Amino acid sequence: MKLFCTRLPAVYRNRVSQKAIWEQVHGDRMQDVDWLLCEICEAFGFPADSRYQFSPDDQLSEIYRSRYPRWKFWELGDSLELETLAMGLEKRLGDCDAKLFVRPLREIVGRATAGIDATVSPCK
Numbered sequence: 016m017k018l019f020c021t022r023l024p025a026v027y028r029n030r031v032s033q034k035a036i037w038e039q040v041h042g043d044r045m046q047d048v049d050w051l052l053c054e055i056c057e058a059f060g061f062p063a064d065s066r067y068q069f070s071p072d073d074q075l076s077e078i079y080r081s082r083y084p085r086w087k088f089w090e091l092g093d094s095l096e097l098e099t100l101a102m103g104l105e106k107r108l109g110d111c112d113a114k115l116f117v118r119p120l121r122e123i124v125g126r127a128t129a130g131i132d133a134t135v136s137p138c139k
Contacts, residue, residue, distance in 0.1 A: 075120070
């Protein structure tokens, strides 16, 4: 359980749940979907309960940019969210190519390797 969470940016917070879309795209790999979305929430400090606000077509770079708009935080550093996420992705995928950050989330789920215990996730 996290004591301090950051609110989702409005673009995601104001959406309806995307879980049904995830089930259509990756119905047989929902453990992998859950793992990825939990990793994103953990890295950014978002509440795990809101993980299905992210769509299969969202990109990590868009999530980051919505959290740190250039016009508002140009003088401030971030909280190393992408670096934290990269470490989690590297553990699961074996590598973390920078191109993953501009690909849709559904492609990252597609790369998740089988045989790794998806029940061990930050959401639990």
